Amino acid sequence: MTIRGDGVEEQRLSKTGEIRRMAKDDRFKVLGVVSRASVRKDKNGKNYWDIALMDDEGIIEGKIWGNSRWWDKSGDGQVEVQDPAESSVFGELVGKTLGLAGQVTEFKGQLQYNFNAVYFLNQEKFPPHQFVQRSPIDQDTLEKEFFDLLGSCGGQVEAFLRYVFFERKLWDRFKDWPAAVAHHHAYVGGLLEHTIAVARTARSLAGTYSESGYEISVPVAVAGALLHDLGKMDSYRLVPAPEMTVVGTVIDHIVLGYSTFAALARDFGLEERLFLAIGHILVSHHGCREFGSPVLPATPEAMAVSAADELDFRLFCWKNSVEKMEDGKEITDYNVSAQRRFWKWEQGNGA
Structure with missing residues (x-):
């Protein structure tokens, strides 16, 4: 499937695992289920969304800023939603299947994900449970x-x-x-x-x-x-x-x-x-x-x-931090949960 809105260039879909390996300025589109979402205010008093999206490869967290565009694609065609905070479609995002278009950016030396287009999809055609990540072990x-x-x-x-x-x-x-x-x-x-x-x-x-x-x-x-x-x-x-x-x-x-x-x-x-x-x-x-x-x-x-x-x-x-590293690096970004950076000293063949 392609997800597309006016002024948004069509491109292939990515998985969260691939997105985590992208470099600054790379663009992507992804489908997944929302695992966390909260509405906040920026310094100008405009709404923005702090969101986590999950697919079967993992989770990416990012921001939907106030200048992003929101589209309802649950029916035939697509309808742009001007005020998502007041919309019945976008009122509760957690547990819903969305399409997101975004870009890898950098903030205070760390990569982050900004989403500039949001697509509410047909929940029967794209049931949320098919995007939930499972244990990688059988x-x-x-x-x-x-x-x-x-x-x-x-x-x-x-x-x-x-x-x-x-x-x-x-x-x-x-x-x-x-x-x-x-x-x-x-x-x-x-x-x-x-x-x-x-x-x-x-x-x-x-x-x-x-x-x-x-x-x-x-x-x-x-x-x-x-x-x-x-x-x-x-x-x-x-x-x-x-x-x-x-x-x-x-x-x-x-x-x-x-x-x-x-x-x-x-x-x-x-x-x-x-x-x-x-x-x-x-x-x-x-x-x-x-x-x-x-x-x-x-x-x-x-x-x-x-x-x-x-x-x-x-x-x-x-393991999670190492999997997010760009190719060629051996020191990870700062892991907030573990309160440290990690080192991947072994680069393939073992000692």
Whole structure:
């Protein structure tokens, strides 16, 4: 499909992955579903939109300035909309399929995306769910590893995990849920992908230190990792792109997750010491109070899960930043989430 408006040159459509590799002044057109949008005022009091658009390759964030043109292409032909803020078509953008025409610009030394034309498309012909990004890892592969991790726990811990995910029927939502709306694994299946990575690493850390003579329970570390982000099922929703819920905004996933865990543990009859050990992992997994944990990790199992969670987040930020780099560069743009620039020292063949 081509998206075209008066005075806008026709060109082929790009994917978000390709756009992230473009250079300053490159122009593009893209189709996707809006995952975030807010109306703000510029210094002259005119409306502009801060927007994030998702397709199956990822998300790009940018600005729709007040001089941009807006078109309704949901019917036959196209109609220009003069006041999008008051339009019934453009009144609520989140979860809608749009076409955007834009240009790569630079602001304070960093590339950004400015959109100069917006097209509201026929939502039945271009259903939003077809543009939602999914985990790049095959679903069957993720599910198999999850079951392997769960089955490795044994005893009451494994029985409790099976109760949580299957008898209480959380699995159908859990396996498709996002892990965030922006910072990491912000796509369908992201929560499962992230959880498995954390559990895999926590199991390896716990096993290594157990073999070194430390008193550490590998099953408790794995269980805590598999449950550590349980609250994200209440903190986010898919509409169809990931979005924060009200309760997720004002209470947060750590508290929500512990509350769900505690209720399920009481219903199941989880032994009290296991209840405390696993619950402690949930409330401490962010590692420090300034990152939202009400307590610091105080057990080897909690420290293993916290370290694994942090590592998976940092490595995801590294990968995401590296994928956005222009060819020939080895230092990334500043990553706001990780609060650093990353270095891709290896350029293809390995050391």
